[in-house]
Amino acid sequence: MADLFDIQLLHMTLRTVVPVLLAALGGALCERAGLFNVALEGMMLAGAFGAVVGSFFLGGAGWGVLAAIAAATAIGLILAVLSLNLRANEIVVGISLNLLVVGLTTFLMRVVLGATGTFHHPDLQGLPQWSPEWLQAVPVLGRLLSGHTPVVWAAYLAVPILTYFLFQTTIGLRLRAVGEHARAAQTLAVNPLRMQYLAVVLAGVLTGLAGAQLSLGQVRIFQENMTAGRGFIALVAVIFGRAHPTGVLLASLLFGLIDALGIRLQGVGLPSQVTGLLPFVVTLLTLVALRGRGLNRQGTA
Amino acid sequence: MPDRLTEGLIDLLRPLLAVLLGLAVGAVAIWATGHPVGEAYAALWNGAFGNRTFLGSTLARSSTIALAGLGVAVAFRAGALNLGGEGQLALGGLAAALFTIYVPLPGPLPLVAGLLAGAAGGALWALLPAWLEVRFRVQLLISSLLLNYVAVYSASYLVSVPFRDLSGGGALAQTRLIPEAARIALLPGTRMHAGILITLALSLVLWFVMMRTVTGYEWRMTGLNPDFARYGGVDRVRALVTAMLVSGAVAGLGGAIEVMAVYHRYIDGNLTRPGFAWSGLMAALLADNHPLGVLLAAFLLGVIQVGSTGMERTTQIPLEISSVVQAVIVLFVSVRIGADLLRRFRGRRAARG
Amino acid sequence: MSRAPAIAATGLVKVYPGGVVANDGVSLRVEPGSIHAVVGENGAGKTTLMNLLYGMEQPTAGEIRIHGEPVAFRSPHDAIARGVGMVHQHFMLFPSLTVAENIVLGREPHRFGRLDRREAAARVADLAERHRLPIDPLARVGDLPVGLQQRVEILKTLYRGAEIIILDEPTAVLTPQESDELLAVMRHLADQGKTILFISHKLAEVLAVSDRITVLRGGRVVGERERAETDMDELATLMVGRLPAPPATFRREPGAPALRVERLWVRGPRGEPAVQGVTFTVRRGEIVGIAGVAGNGQSELIGALTGLVPAAEGRILLDGQDITRLSVRERRAAGMAHIPEDRYRWGSAREASVADTAAMGPHYRPPLSRRGLIDRSAWLRRAAAIVAEYRVRTPGLWARAGALSGGNLQKLVVGRELAGDAHCLIVAEPSRGVDLAAAAFIHDQLLARRERGDAILLVSADLGELMALSDRILVMYEGRIVGEVARDQADERQIGLWMAGADLPAGDPPGDPASAQQGGDAGA
Known part of the structure; x- marks a missing residue:
């Protein structure tokens, strides 16, 4: 049991949690602005695909990251236009977008990349892993913190930055006000739509990074439906973390630890299906423990 | 009286317009791949209807989509956002397979028992999110969604380890074949099976239940305005639980029929990979949760899906284009383009009069 | 005085889609630096008038001048720009934000985008001190009592430079102590030169604080008085109007008790005791009216009677059977029917x-x-x-x-x-928002049911409706029954006073409100 929890496991947790964390931060921003974003899964998947296409065709992981952000933001903007401007049900739109992205990325993978199921290519540039010597020299922490991609660093830096943004800036204040009581905000000449669009675009950036980390960070492949429910776990992390960046970080770390532990246990002989369902069971149990005390939103079909 | 006609036309117009727009987006995608659009859509039509075999496949797939969609429609009508169709379908299929394999019954009983086991499996799994909502106030939308993964992984484990068929070397994660007596007959030379009759009958039954029974009335009113239902003496918990039970049972039946008619065993991934549950959800959204409309919508989606397989064979356009077209259709339906604006305008005029 | 009036409205008409005329030629003149009250019953058109003045709605006809200049507000932003602020009955606040954040939102002091909390707090503290509205700028608004939340709303208007402040039923949600404080605040603001326009039902406070009083009834101005030249009697009579004569068929001895309520307590949506120990009886062949300004516990009383809201304490009996714990369906099966106060929320589903x-x-x-x-x-x-x-x-x-x-x-x-075949009818606001013909028709139906021997509890904020239908009228104020009067002894002045929460005058009012307040039986 002792060798289950070691630096290696924590290192893996820090890394594997990043897509969920980034997506959940994006979801938290939307939630704060009053938009229940079920499309996180699709935005992240679009990001993962965009990253591979950008990196492959433009010849650099940096381009990949930009393309990932563009793709995820595009999906987010569709969500915003349909549910905010055209008043479609945000849950229906979110679900449909998730399905759209699964189909579209698979379709495009075949048309653009000429691959079925999984795309990998020796020329596909992944995100660099950052291991400066000075960092490696630090005991324990050095091993924990080196070998991560810049996106991993960005994800953890995003937590304090977003906390500052939400709670210390005027824009953050207005964004929260809109999410809490849009009509009251409107009476104070704060435009709710503008704040909600801002949240969606920021969520696009964050989920785009999440997708890039997924397809260019952990591995260097694109796989059909490779987000595999991470967007939904992120959604629960938003609820569990009460849409506060720190809370979201803690919730994501919990789920990430379970995930990493699962992968580790697989090595000990636990079937992959059991480790696969573990994060979902833990997620459900946290919801039960919350007993509706998290964010309480009701949608209708 | 002309108003009633207009209302009906508006109800039909909306999905129709959405389908046209969806096909238009598909045409753009086809054009982008460099294929002539007309030829591609002709290939799609041919792939869905070209011969007995194709038509059989189309109907078979539509049937399972319809069952998944009927399950969604029942739940949505009652205001329960059941997104757990995937798990309910998979566990229904697994329950049918295991029950017929391991509980030997005489005569035609295995057939009935298999279907019942499938319905029960789906219903019990659907009960879980309902219970979580009533007892722990966990949003049904999210719990049912997450439970899909739990169900699919669990089913995968069960057929990979304890119930794996080891007879042929055990290369595949699948159960043994179900007994002959439990198999649903196929139309020779096609994949069209007698289960389609069950689907047709069930959609009529569900239409009847929704529109002509007290339970259905209470579901609909709870879905439309829970306060109104409560005011009229409707028990909300009862309405939620019964709707989820029926919803899950119908989806489970879909899985059972797929297993008992097409594969004759539960094969890991065969009920989830084709996306029956999500297609069913789309069919329900498209048909505005009307049981007979779900049939039509499911048929449309079946045509697009099976047809695009044929299109891929003849034109090399990836069949995934069908997912794109379907999702676009649902998106357009969700914004209630045009038609709804018209209705709202008419409603406002009526309110003024 | 040569100064232009702060507000001069002439001939304001507001017709809603559907033909309801909410304001029918209302003219109003408010002097700067004064406190001007607009009083009237529910549906008299007060809220519509305020919405027109604040730009939330646009008049169908008529003119508004602010400080002498004609204006055409398209939205509240225009009104705010002209120095008109409004405190709504339902607050427009962000509970999770602090007092200072609520006040400065939209016009925040900042340094390079960073919210300058210290400056915001300082400005709010300064504003609060100047206007004698002490408040902790750093408190979370959701934690504040209602009185202080209202203070935040007033500070919001002042922060935006309001010279004219409209207060819509400001004391409706306040405790008596908070109300007294508010009246003092209003006086102080007026002394500082602000103009206050204030809507109320409560005549005592109107007389205590206003300089001038306009009475609305049925969308028209029916009276305008200097405070010094009027009194509560006159205002109450103006507000209620002449009472309709009782219908000819109005003689019938009530039968056996059908609905009996004993020491009923019911909690409101925020857990507060909304109904406080109410006791009464409705007999067969009798219509018992419950009068009162909306929000004095009537909704919760109806909810508890019909089974939609649990009773906290006390008993409800129908034909002698205890129905306190029965479900809605069981109560309906036992012979109860319910005409809900909100036909859209409870009475129907739009689709x-x-x-x-x-x-x-x-x-x-x-x-x-x-x-x-x-x-x-x-x-x-x-x-x-x-x-x-x-x-x-x-x-x-x-x-x-x-x-x-x-x-x-x-x-x-x-x-x-x-x-x-229900024989116990719980009827709430049966003619709210319907035209006169429909209202008359509904009233006839209720009277017919009374003739048939049904027991009817009629809750209405419209005193005229109650007077036309009820055999007895109970007056509800702050969750209690504070008065009771038989139809043939009904005295609009007395009822108006009870509804307004005025202290009961000496002498012998009809019924025995003193015993009712102590939980005695007002229906015996």
Whole structure:
């Protein structure tokens, strides 16, 4: 049991949690602005695909990251236009977008990349892993913190930055006000739509990074439906973390630890299906423990 | 009286317009791949209807989509956002397979028992999110969604380890074949099976239940305005639980029929990979949760899906284009383009009069 | 005085879609630096008038001048720009934000985008001190009592430079102590040169603080008085108008007790005791009216009687049977019907058909259904009968309930509830928002049920309606029954005073409100 929890496991947790964390931060921003974003899964998947296409065709992981952000933001903007401007049900739109992205990325993978199921290519540039010597020299922490991609660093830096943004800036204040009581905000000449669009675009950036980390960070492949429910776990992390960046970080770390532990246990002989369902069971149990005390939103079909 | 006609036309117009727009987006995608659009859509039509075999496949797939969609429609009508169709379908299929394999019954009983086991499996799994909502106030939308993964992984484990068929070397994660007596007959030379009759009958039954029974009335009113239902003496918990039970049972039946008619065993991934549950959800959204409309919508989606397989064979356009077209259709339906604006305008005029 | 009036409205008319005339030629002149009250019953047009002055709605006809200049506000932003601020009855606050954040939102002091909390707090503290509205700028608004939340709303208008402040029913949600403080604040603001326009039902506070008083009734100005030249009697009479003569058929001895309520306590949505130990009896063949300004516990009382809200304490008896713990369906089966105060929230579903709307309640039992199966023809027959008898104008039985006009939907709901053989009717605001013909029709139906020997509890904020229908009237104020009067001894002045929460004058009022307040039986 002792060798289950070691630096290696924590290192893996820090890394594997990043897509969920980034997506959940994006979801938290939307939630704060009053938009229940079920499309996180699709935005992240679009990001993962965009990253591979950008990196492959433009010849650099940096381009990949930009393309990932563009793709995820595009999906987010569709969500915003349909549910905010055209008043479609945000849950229906979110679900449909998730399905759209699964189909579209698979379709495009075949048309653009000429691959079925999984795309990998020796020329596909992944995100660099950052291991400066000075960092490696630090005991324990050095091993924990080196070998991560810049996106991993960005994800953890995003937590304090977003906390500052939400709670210390005027824009953050207005964004929260809109999410809490849009009509009251409107009476104070704060435009709710503008704040909600801002949240969606920021969520696009964050989920785009999440997708890039997924397809260019952990591995260097694109796989059909490779987000595999991470967007939904992120959604629960938003609820569990009460849409506060720190809370979201803690919730994501919990789920990430379970995930990493699962992968580790697989090595000990636990079937992959059991480790696969573990994060979902833990997620459900946290919801039960919350007993509706998290964010309480009701949608209708 | 002309108003009633207009209302009906508006109800039909909306999905129709959405389908046209969806096909238009598909045409753009086809054009982008460099294929002539007309030829591609002709290939799609041919792939869905070209011969007995194709038509059989189309109907078979539509049937399972319809069952998944009927399950969604029942739940949505009652205001329960059941997104757990995937798990309910998979566990229904697994329950049918295991029950017929391991509980030997005489005569035609295995057939009935298999279907019942499938319905029960789906219903019990659907009960879980309902219970979580009533007892722990966990949003049904999210719990049912997450439970899909739990169900699919669990089913995968069960057929990979304890119930794996080891007879042929055990290369595949699948159960043994179900007994002959439990198999649903196929139309020779096609994949069209007698289960389609069950689907047709069930959609009529569900239409009847929704529109002509007290339970259905209470579901609909709870879905439309829970306060109104409560005011009229409707028990909300009862309405939620019964709707989820029926919803899950119908989806489970879909899985059972797929297993008992097409594969004759539960094969890991065969009920989830084709996306029956999500297609069913789309069919329900498209048909505005009307049981007979779900049939039509499911048929449309079946045509697009099976047809695009044929299109891929003849034109090399990836069949995934069908997912794109379907999702676009649902998106357009969700914004209630045009038609709804018209209705709202008419409603406002009526309110003024 | 040569100064232009702060507000000068001339001939304001507001006609809503559907033809309801909410303001019918209202003229109003408010002097700068004064406190001007607008009083009137529910539906008199006060809120519409305020919405016109604040730019939330636009007048159909008429002119508004602010400080002498004609204005045409398209939105509250325009009003704010001209120095008009409004404190709504339902606060527009962000509970999770601090007092300072709530006040400065939209016009935040900042340094390079960073919210300058210290500066915000300082400005709010300064503003609060100048206007003698002490408050902790760093407190979370959600944690504050209602009185202080209202103070935040007032500070919001002042922060935006309001010279004219409109207060809509500002004391409706306050405790007596908070109300007193508010009145002092208003006086102080006026002394500093601000102009206060204030809507209220409560005549005592109006007389205590206002310089001038305008009385609205039925969308028109029926009186305008200097405070010094009027008194509570006169205002109450103006507000209520002349009482209608009792209908000719109005003589019948009530029968046996049907509905009995004993020391009933009910909690409101925020857990506060909304109904506090109410006791009364409704007999067969009797209409008992409950008068009171909206929000004095009537909704919670109805909820508890019909089973939609649990009773915290006390008993409800129907024909001697304890129904306190029965479900809605069981109560309906025992002979109760309920005409809800909000036909849209409780009485119908917009997307449901007229036929389905008409079936709710007895839908599960014969003749509407048998063994769980709906009898379609009985279902339609019932709806058709209601539509015919109550003259519901609808395109058909399959039309969406939401497509009906307010009055027709109300007739449908009333018809549904009166269609069965219920003998105990809980009726709330039966004619709210419906035209006069529909209201008269509904009233006739209720009187007919009374003649038939049904027990009817009628809750209404419209005193005229109560006077026209009730055998006895109980007055509810802050969750208690503070007065009771028989129909033939009804005295609009006395009822107006009770409703306004005025201290009861010496002498012997009809009934015995003193014992009612102590939880005694007001219906014996």
